[in-house]
Amino acid sequence: MKIVVCLKQVPATTAEKRYTADLRLDRAAAEAVINPLDEYAIEQALRLQEAGAVATVSYLSMGPEQSAEALRRALAMGGDDATLVSDPALAGSDAWATARVLAAALDRLAPDVTLMGMASDDARGSLVPGAVAAIRGLPLLSYGAELRIEGSVGRIRRLTADGFDIVEAPLPVVASVTDQVGEPRYASLKGIMAAKRKPMETWSLADLGLSAADLHGAALTRVIEARKPEGKPPTERVENVSPDDAVARIVEWLAARKLIA
Amino acid sequence: MSSDVAFLAEFADGSPSRSALELAAGAAALAKQGGGAAIALAYGKGAAGAAQLGSAGAARAVVLGDNTNPAITHATAAAAAVREAAPLALLAPATPNGRDLAAALVGLLGLPAFGPVRAVRLDGGTLRTEQATLQGTVITVSEPAEGAPQPAVVLVLPSTFSPLEGGTREAVVTNAPATEAGPLGAARIVESHPAEAAVANLEEASVIIAGGRGVGSAEGFAPLHDLAAVLGGAVGASRAAADAGWVPYQLQIGQTGKVVKPALYVGCGISGAIQHRVGMQTAENVLAINKDPDAPIGEFADLFVVGDLFTIVPKLTAEIRRRKGI
Numbered sequence: 001m002k003i004v005v006c007l008k009q010v011p012a013t014t015a016e017k018r019y020t021a022d023l024r025l026d027r028a029a030a031e032a033v034i035n036p037l038d039e040y041a042i043e044q045a046l047r048l049q050e051a052g053a054v055a056t057v058s059y060l061s062m063g064p065e066q067s068a069e070a071l072r073r074a075l076a077m078g079g080d081d082a083t084l085v086s087d088p089a090l091a092g093s094d095a096w097a098t099a100r101v102l103a104a105a106l107d108r109l110a111p112d113v114t115l116m117g118m119a120s121d122d123a124r125g126s127l128v129p130g131a132v133a134a135i136r137g138l139p140l141l142s143y144g145a146e147l148r149i150e151g152s153v154g155r156i157r158r159l160t161a162d163g164f165d166i167v168e169a170p171l172p173v174v175a176s177v178t179d180q181v182g183e184p185r186y187a188s189l190k191g192i193m194a195a196k197r198k199p200m201e202t203w204s205l206a207d208l209g210l211s212a213a214d215l216h217g218a219a220l221t222r223v224i225e226a227r228k229p230e231g232k233p234p235t236e237r238v239e240n241v242s243p244d245d246a247v248a249r250i251v252e253w254l255a256a257r258k259l260i261a
Numbered sequence: 262m263s264s265d266v267a268f269l270a271e272f273a274d275g276s277p278s279r280s281a282l283e284l285a286a287g288a289a290a291l292a293k294q295g296g297g298a299a300i301a302l303a304y305g306k307g308a309a310g311a312a313q314l315g316s317a318g319a320a321r322a323v324v325l326g327d328n329t330n331p332a333i334t335h336a337t338a339a340a341a342a343v344r345e346a347a348p349l350a351l352l353a354p355a356t357p358n359g360r361d362l363a364a365a366l367v368g369l370l371g372l373p374a375f376g377p378v379r380a381v382r383l384d385g386g387t388l389r390t391e392q393a394t395l396q397g398t399v400i401t402v403s404e405p406a407e408g409a410p411q412p413a414v415v416l417v418l419p420s421t422f423s424p425l426e427g428g429t430r431e432a433v434v435t436n437a438p439a440t441e442a443g444p445l446g447a448a449r450i451v452e453s454h455p456a457e458a459a460v461a462n463l464e465e466a467s468v469i470i471a472g473g474r475g476v477g478s479a480e481g482f483a484p485l486h487d488l489a490a491v492l493g494g495a496v497g498a499s500r501a502a503a504d505a506g507w508v509p510y511q512l513q514i515g516q517t518g519k520v521v522k523p524a525l526y527v528g529c530g531i532s533g534a535i536q537h538r539v540g541m542q543t544a545e546n547v548l549a550i551n552k553d554p555d556a557p558i559g560e561f562a563d564l565f566v567v568g569d570l571f572t573i574v575p576k577l578t579a580e581i582r583r584r585k586g587i
Contacts, residue, residue: 096371096373099364121516123394126364127367127374127416130363132368133364135368138444140333140445142333142357159511162459162511163455163460165450166450166454167451168448168449168451219373220410221373221413224402228398229398229399232563235563236563236565238564238565238568240567243569246568246573247577248580249564259546260584
């Protein structure tokens with residue numbers, strides 16, 4: 001039984017971000033980390049391996065060469081090997097192109113379970129898991145608070161509007177998990193050392209039998225404008241007053257905005 | 262070229278969801294600009310009754326499946342319906358189900374995808390979307406690349422459009438072309454566990470009273486419920502409060518919870534970390550009550566009251582009651 005965890009390197013949540021002249025995120029300028037929501041997928045995969053449900057945990061990422069650092073960090077948490085798909089033609093890839101390339105790599109890696117985080121911290125579309133499932137012709141188990149593998153089926157616990165469902169599909173599957181699977185582990189010093197010796201391959205588009213033309217120049221979408229959000233009026237602060245005065249000000253404020261009569 | 266605009270219309274328990282009504286209004290407004298029509302792609306329990314979406318703005322409705330199976334299991338039917346209707350754009354709710362089905366269409370048909378967006382418009386026939394990316398630090402405007410196939414798939418955040426009211430028209434209903442669901446159709450709900458008590462739908466609430474770490478316990482939420490009751494609102498929470506087990510995860514607002522856009526958001530004992538902020542930053546009015554004068558929420562709230570929520574919230578509830586004479 002083999003899991004491939006897909007992960008994306010993103011700018012750190014708190015990092016200053018800017019766009020390049022052609023309106024792409026300047027990924028070289030910002031401190032980069034493993035997408036925080038992908039760390040939960042890593043944690044889920046490693047727990048399944050520790051429980052003996054999975055023999056091999058591999059990682060797959062697509063991105064510039066520096067994404068290898070994110071894969072090394074994942075290998076330091078645990079797992080066996082990693083593959084990076086990197087090609088200059090992939091810069092600025094949209095959801096469709098990303099899914100197409102990951103699907104081509106997954107055709108070669110042929111896992112029983114492809115596991116992803118529920119969203120990326122930067123784009124937040126949550127489209128790649130479903131699009132990969134569609135391209136590869138596999139069932140999708142999405143937004144799992146927990147993933148289990150039982151015999152030849154995958155099973156997730158998934159929150160609903162007022163409770164939860166158990167959703168099941170025959171393997172192989174594509175699955176995504178939420179931040180409820182449990183806190184991701186830290187890499188130990190021993191893990192960091194061990195990661196240096198774990199196998200990592202880099203594949204180009206040509207290695208996958210794809211060309212830039214197959215990907216419509218990496219994107220079917222284009223950004224025509226990037227700007228800072230509109231400035232809001234400054235915050236009005238109410239402090240060092242009695243609770244009664246604070247409440248009086250809140251009531252006034254609510255009434256002025258017609259939120260109470 | 263078609264000027265029709267399709268939208269994913271999710272049904273649950275026999276009725277269209279709030280998102281279906283919002284997207285019907287949005288699709289109708291966009292379609293009208295080019296002289297086209299709004300087309301519902303209906304799925305979920307009750308989808309066979311999609312004619313009622315006519316009063317919400319849909320001219321036609323295609324039923325993908327009237328059952329409780331996961332949304333993505335309708336993907337091949339949806340793809341066939343999209344091929345047949347050939348709309349200019351397809352609006353999908355930025356909910357887990359909506360995203361899954363939209364994603365499958367992107368994969369099956371090789372379509373451009375946008376969002377989650379907070380605005381979508383047609384500029385001289387070109388679809389343009391506006392979205393906040395990078396945790397809301399940048400607003401980007403996007404459009405389909407030249408020669409990109411149609412439709413453009415657009416994930417739309419809750420409350421981007423307002424449902425139409427008072428319509429009496431019926432949509433013309435057809436069934437989706439017959440297709441093999443294939444492996445994408447294989448996921449099944451094998452157990453369903455509803456909550457013992459009803460859980461509020463935050464995406465529909467116009468007033469949200471949210472509690473965070475500072476609320477301290479499940480019992481600590483009682484004054485928040487009282488305030489919500491007197492304002493006709495719902496109670497929400499930060500991830501810290503949901504992780505602590507004080508409220509169910511369905512009430513979590515933020516990156517991994519709900520994205521809400523109420524007329525009034527009141528944050529009580531919530532620090533305002535970026536992960537929470539992305540879930541509520543489009544609220545029209547933000548009031549924060551926090552003991553910590555340096556809480557980050559103090560930098561983006563409209564009104565920031567530094568004080569003890571357990572003193573201020575009950576007094577506020579009492580004062581609003583007094584004004585209302587209840």
